[in-house]
Structures are given as C-alpha cells and as structure tokens.
Amino acid sequence: MIKQLLTAGALLLSAFAAQAEGLQDLEKFLRDVDAGKASFTQVVTSPKRASDTVARSKTSSGTFEFLRPNRFRFVYAKPFEQTIVADGQTLWLYDVDLNQVTSRSQKDALGSTPAALIAAGADLKGLSDAFELKSAPAKEGLEWVEARPKDRDGQLQMVRVGFRQGQLSVLDIEDSLGQRSVLTFNGWQANAALKASDFKFQPPPGAAVIRP
Template sequence: MRDTQTRRHSSLAFAASALGLTFAAPVLADDAAERLTERLEPLESYQASFEQQILDGSGDRLQSARGEMWLSRPGLLRWEVDAPYSQIVVSDGDDVYLYDPDLEQVTIQAMDDRVTHTPALLLSGSVSDLTESYEVFYEQDDGDDVFTLVPISADTLFEELSMVFDADTLTELWMMDSTGQRTSITFSDITNNGNIDRSQFDFDIPEGTDVIREEL
C-alpha cells in the first residue's frame, strides 16, 4: 500500500515537476510578471517530448523518466510517461485522471486549487490567476529568460518553480519542494500553437481498472 501511494503521488508529480532555482531579481516583480504574461498569453497549445530527473537535497538522482506532453488552454493537459514505467495524467478541464497501467488503477481528482497549482497545469490555466497567486522574479541566464515563481499561499506542491524560455519557447521547468527534493524537466521536439485533437484530453477508463475518486 505504501508503494502504491508513493507511485500515485509520483504520477501527479510527473504532471507537476520542475527543479527550483533561486535567482537574484534585478527586475521589479510587477515588470517580471508582465514579461511572463507576454510569454504565456500567446500560448494556446504546446506539445513536446520531455526528460525528467528528480534529485534529493544532496543532489543525488532518485528517479528519471521520459515521455510526451500535450496541453491546450484553458485547463487541458495530457502527460504520458513512457519509461521506466508507463503512467498517464489527463486533465479534461473538470477532472484530473492519474492512471497507472501496471497497477490497473486510476485516481480521479476534481480541478480544485490544489491540483491546478501543479506546474504543468499552471501552464494550461489562466495567466492572470498565475500572476495573482505567485511572486514572479526574472533573470537572464546564458541568453535564456528565467522566471521564478514563489507561491503566495503555503498550500502548494512546490516552494519555487522556474520556467526557462529560449526566445518565446518554454524549454525547461525546474522545481523545489519543501523537503528539498528537486526536479528538472527538459523539453524537446517542441510545437507551439499547433493543432491538437480535442480527444487527446479525454480519458476512457479501461475495463477492469480500479477507480479511486478523491473527494474535496
């Protein structure tokens, strides 16, 4: 049961993950939020392959994974982990489905604030809600634009989230949680504002799958 719970939470972490970096903030917070808004508002859809690494507080690698993601704003997300084991996270705008084929189990969560404050779902949500819920800092690093978000509320899955942009394209997410665990996600084969079939964001529960619905 403990292993099952760990893997269930790892599924949401895959949809959420990113390794947090702390940057100095020479740009005023309002200006940083405005710059981030300029990057995100034109983003209607996003498709990419990803590689993810999870590190402990001392920098030792705990886990790695790779897969593909699709998002469409507002509120639609599909996050598929291909290796080392398959997991799927789908948001249809109302509910989030966390599916583990090996366990033949799907967990369903409503799109409440706790779930929508995971990093990947943040990207598919409202830009105004994002900038109202986080302090935003900006820094340039080797020509990339780095935006670091610090939650105003304590009820989030991370303490810091950084988004790295090459010009107008999101290339990396970095996150640190309250335990010091850090996660990095690097994107490749990126398509901004391409056509994504709406059916990508539907999830049909396979026959014989155990269904767990987490109530608010």
C-alpha cells in the same frame, strides 16, 4: 564624474531590462500559445541523506501536450508507463503497472501547481492570483521566471520557468521536502491542432478506479 554617472545609469537600465525579459517571455507565451506539444525529459533529485555519497536521482521521459484553458496530458513512456490527464474538470492518473486509475477534482488539485503555469493562466494577471512572479537573471542561455505559490500550505516551494528565444524550455520545480524536479522540453509544436476531446480520458477496462 558625469560620464561615470551616465555609464552607471546605462548599466543599471540594461540590468533592469534583462531582469524583465523572463516575465515578458512568460507573458508572450501565455498570450500567443493556446496549445502545444513537446517531448520531455524529467530528472528528479531527492535530498541527500547522511548515508548517501551522492544525491539520489531518477530520470524519466515522455510526451506533453496542453490546450488552454486547463487541459493537459503527460504520458510517461520510460522507465515506467504512466499517464496524467487534466480534462478541464477532472485530473486523472493512470498507472499501467498497477492497472490503477486515480481521479480527483481538477479545481482542488491544480490551483498552485507547475501545470497551472503552462495550461491554466491566460495572462500574468491571472497567474498572479496564485503565484508571486518575478524575473530572474539569465543563465545557461535561458531567460528565467521565478514563481512562488501564495498558498504556503502546499508542498510546492518554487517553480523556475526557463525560456530560450521565447520558447518554453525548462521547468525547475522545488518542493517543501527538498526534492527537485527538472523537466526539459524539446521539439515544441506551438499552437498544435488540438481540441478539447483529445483530452478525454476513459479508464481502461478492468482498471481499479480510486476517487479519494
């Protein structure tokens, strides 16, 4: 009986340790990586409608870079060109096809967003102000963290952050409308030589600028 209890206790301790690894990876990423760049592929899947035989999805790809605090850039290259830049004060969205730029206050736009998990927080305590964080079971060779925004009024439902050997690998995002967006990162350059001026954005000549 004692041997069985010891075995059960060891299994429980192993399970708890495995559960904690996701948060440990996130904490290490926040602590040790101040800047980075990578390529990404994004698959967005919409809720299945009654007329659909399969769920609708679309795939895009591009590059991503960030610099703490609060600076990042997504450049979508395929299938449509689009750039999203946060310069620390303003969030810019440039649609090449429409030749249109939308700018918003970054403070108002990024509080509880997936980008905040990567670029804003310097530690778990800072992120915990906006998110409920917990480790999730390892799956597909990744350690996972689940992040739910404390502000329930926004569209974001949950973000799952996947780490492979301590390196950010996947952002799995679900919104309140049932849409799922999965970003898979490749070719990470941790602590890349980036500076604040790299995230300055100037609307192209002739582009319409919208400030909601």
